[in-house]
Amino acid sequence: MTQDVVGTAPADLVRTDRVAGRLYTDPELFELEMTRIFERSWIWVAHDSELPKPGSFKSTHVGRQPVIVTRDRKGTVRTLLNRCRHRGASVCEKPSGQVNGFTCPYHAWSYGLDGSLRGVPYPDGYEGVLEKRDLSLRRLRTESYGGMIFATLDEGAEPLEDFLGDARLWIDRFMKQGGGYPIKVLGRHRFTFRGNWKIQLENTTDGYHFPIVHRSWMASVDAETADMMSFMTDPECTTHDLGHGHSVMQMVPEHSDLDADDGSEPLQARFDELVAELSRSIDPPGVRKVVRAMHGTGFNLNLFPNVSMSAAFFRVLRPISVGETQIEHIAIGPDGPPELDAVNRARLRIHEHFQGPFGFGTPDDAEGWDRVQRGAGAAPEMPIMVNRGLAREKPSPEGWPTGHVTDETGMRAAYGRWKAMMGDD
Incomplete structure (x- = not known):
């Protein structure tokens, strides 16, 4: 158990039950990940509600490459490389924001919302040497x-679906937390931690850490909420490997499909007002539909490699370097009539209590991620090790490899995809 994973090629660094420690610390591996994973995968870039009308845009990244996600004049969503x-x-x-187009501040070349080159100052110098349609x-x-927008640098990538x-089944279920209404982005905050991106990727479907790292949060909430999140010994709480590196962890199975409601579950007293x-x-x-969904869905869905749909928010990771990762937490709520403003205010308060920068959950998680990175530099x-629950993993009726919610099924799913992509020359 003290021996490193045998082999030097990237694909040799992952076994079923363990991965090489240098997956967190090797700068050369990180550079390969940027080209073989982040420039070949479908990368989440926006939610439909962030681009409400033509001219709406959002700046983000695909891997380390800056991009602009826009809705053009015809309503088509485009992802444009942010490079004149x-x-x-x-x-x-x-x-x-909201714009009519984009103009480079250096020499004022201007582009339409669809990326087409519209204008070049002093064009007489370009006669016979420039065709705007080519640039x-x-x-x-x-x-x-399902309102989730993805982009890829790989023109040959398989279709998103x-x-x-x-x-897709779990994305459909996640979107039901609007209580009969679409969902929308309510707000976001970003932070960086001193660690490798895969440390955070592992965390979203790691139920094993929850009562240990988040015991201060458990002590801060009402008894009904704490009881709802007491999943450590419940055999009905499971994690599924969904294929393609994706996984889902069910902490509250009875809230996995919010439409499955026989009316017997009382609404929490904390929401009486x-x-x-x-x-x-x-x-x-x-x-009942919107209040029962106040805590979101009863699961965390991990979509390899950069986004999770976690209970009631999106968590997006962006690798910056081998030892630095940016995280964005995006709060969501129902997009409906003004009467739902009170629901979204309450959802924001719940989000702040756990995921917010001064909440209980995020600082505790980030401390754990930092420590993993520091420790991984030793020996x-x-x-x-990613072997927890390996001996008891079984296929679900759908054929998904399935373990307990505390097992490392989700991590094995992600590293299986990592191995396949990093070994694809």
Whole structure:
């Protein structure tokens, strides 16, 4: 158990029950990950609600490459490389907004919302040497499912729906937390931690750490919420390997499909005032749907390699270097009539309590991730173990490899995909 994983090729560094410790610390491996994984995978870039009308845009990254996600005049969502075709300057530095197009601040080359080159100052110097139609901003393949927008630098990548595979069922379920309404982004915050991106990727479907790392949060909530999250010994709480590196961890199975409600579960007493406020304008079944979904869904869905749909928020990771990762937490809520403003205010307070920068969950998680990175630098011959629950893993009726919620099934799923992509020359 103290021997490192045998082999030097990237694909040799992953076994079923362990991975080489240098997966967290080797700069050369990190560079390969950026080209073989982040430039070949479908990368989540936006939610549909962030681009509400033509001219809406959002700046983000695909791997380490800066991009702009826009909705053009025809309503088509585009992902454009944020690099002027003239001398390489970025054409947009704002995180989001509403524009008619993009103009490079260096020499004022201007581009449409679809990336086409519209204008060049003093064009007489370009007679016979420039064709505007040949110099659009580079467009990335962009596809969406369930309001989740993905882009890829690989023109030969499989269709998005094939890439998502059986995860589509869980995306559909996640979107039901709008209580009959679509969901929308409510707000976000970003932070960086001093660790490798895969440390965070592992965390989302790691139920084993929850009562240990988050015991201060457990002590801060009401008894009903704490009881709902007491999943450590419940055999019905499981983690599924969904294929393609994706996995789902069910902490509260009875909330996995929010439409499956026989009416017997009482609404939490902490929401009594909210129920009374909503009942003045919404019928009882509608109130029950939105209030029952206040904590989101009962599962965390991990979509390899960069986004998770975690209970009631999106968590997005962006690798910066082998030892630094940016995390974005995005709060979501129902997109409906003004009466739901009270619901979204309450959802934001719940989000802040755990995921927020001054909440209980995020600082504790980030401390754990930092420690893993520091410790991984010691005894480089020692592997990282991902063998919990391996002997009791069984196929579900759907054929998904399935373990207990505390097992490392999700990590094995992600590293299986990592191994396949890193070994693809």
